Amino acid sequence: MHRGLPVILLLLCWGWGSAVQGDGTGSLDVEGVDHYTLALTWHPGFCATQGQSRDECRDPDxxxxxxxxxxxxxxxxxxxxxxxxxxxxRWWQDGCFIEDSRPDGGFCAHPAPALPDALSNDLADAMPGRESCLDHYQYAKHAACLSLPEEAYFARAVELLARFNDSAFVDFVVINRGSDVAINDLIAVFESSFGEGTGQALHLACRGRGNRILSEIRIGIDAERLDAFPATESLVPLRPGECAPRVRIASM
Structure with a gap:
């Protein structure tokens, strides 16, 4: 298995070709919102650190x-x-519940999004957390009070995920499953995939003892440039994450 910087050099050869630009599915037009955070889970890391009791981690695909x-x-x-x-x-903590109080109960206490069958199937593949009603909660907290149509919101999220997964950065993570990787190497591969300086748009979230297991990444995207994602000009800075200098990329 290739590890660390040798793989970075390999991915540098691929360069910009792996940064897929989509054809667009229409904008999520919300007045007064300047960027979106695309939150993506590394499922093995999530299940290893905080999701052991979740339905989607009991028999993971x-x-x-x-x-x-x-x-x-x-x-x-x-x-x-x-x-x-x-x-x-407060917005990150409470979201739309600032205006519409959260109901008692877990994620499934929120209404289920009404989606066409094809999109529902795509979302089931893209979001294992649907087994725990994560889609109910995400829409209720982050979109309902902004009058974002359920179909447009989830279609865009699934599209952005697909574009990002078709990148050299994700190839690097997949190749290094079961290995320890330097945080600086992850940032270097991100910048080789999406452009110099774009590492500022990447927030790495780690869990486990000493924050040594990668569980999630978050990517800042300009609200006016969702169609261009993940092109360099579509990315905006986020605050840094909290991870150890070297982290484990868990495998199933």
């Missing part, structure tokens, strides 16, 4: 380790809420 899976697509703090004195911290 091996294909979920062939790329990242969808956690959510999170609009930034809307201007209308900022004008009311809501800060970013």
């Amino acid at each position: 091996e294909s979920s380790a062939e790329g990242f899976v969808l956690h959510g697509l999170w609009p930034s703090l809307p201007a209308r809420l900022a004008e009311r004195g809501i800060d970013r911290r």
